[in-house]
Amino acid sequence: MSATGDVVPAVVVGSPDDEHARRVAGLLSPQTCTLVDVVSLAQRSYRLDRDGLWLDQQADHDGGIRRWAARVGRGSRGWLRRFAPPDWHRGVLLDSKDAAVKTAWLTLLTAFVRSSGVEWLTDLDALNRAENKLAQYRAALTLGIPTPATVVASDRASLPTDLAHRIVVKPLGPGHFTRGSGDRRVLYANVATLDEPLLDDLPGAPFIVQDRIEARTHLRVVTVRSSVWACAVDAGEVPFDWRRHAAAQRSFRPARPPVEVEDGAGRISEHLRLGYTSQDWVIDHAGTAWFLDLNPSGQWLFLPEPVASAVAERLAAWLTGRS
């Protein structure tokens, strides 16, 4: 049976409870933008076919032709924020029935993302590739953008001899986990030296070891296509990993970045085919700008105005084809 429904110009893949997804979608009318993730999709009527994703089937009033409230597909633009809420998988055994059910929902959402004809701000493959920090470092090296010497090695003896004595150790894999007791744990970038005992535990899981850059200024740089914003904080005012304290996140101030940062942030985004990025850079005491890492779907709303609103508005404008 054929189906009818109006094409929705914009889709945000994210939870209605996700502050960033909600902020962008909230700038657009419900007729213009729909918000969907695996949890909200499971609560709606839907159909995925060659014409896209049909949502919210309505009462049959016109001779058996189905009417849907919305269709998302060719002609729509989309932004991938998150497929599922945080902790959606918490406690689920990988080979359990619950895992199979959740994977089925993820497969459906991924099938929609890959097959519906929606033009994505960043496509799924580019997004996944860019989540890997070593892929980011490789991109920076390819582009000639300064980035700290970085290595992953089996043990202390396998680290290169020209690595700086003062190093940074940070996870290559997930930066958080939940213990069996339910306690949540997070991992930050940690400062260490090459002779510290903690490196004795390097063999247990791959971790990134890199030269420590003595930062004078931390920069959070956000890009949406060709637009670039930056906020800065004096390194002396915040912990080495500024995410450690919420107060540090609120210490950022809008800044005009050095031209090499603005240029580099744009080039690395373009190289990795990322329509949106949040990037971390530092300026050292000699004035050199170093790219540290990026998140292809990261946060920006902790940044001060007018940056926070400008980024959200730029995303919304792209979604509706106004830019």
Added chain:
Amino acid sequence: MEENDPTSLYDVLAEPVSTADDPTPDTIETRQIETIDNDFATTLLGGPGLS
């Protein structure tokens, strides 16, 4: 293996989430997309961590 046995840097460097200091733990990026990718790898390729 006991969970508390220090066997990797996850044991050594992990810190409790401080809800008092940071009421929105999502400020530590949850990397949900990467997690999802791992799930697909688990289903299709037989092992987590492939992407």
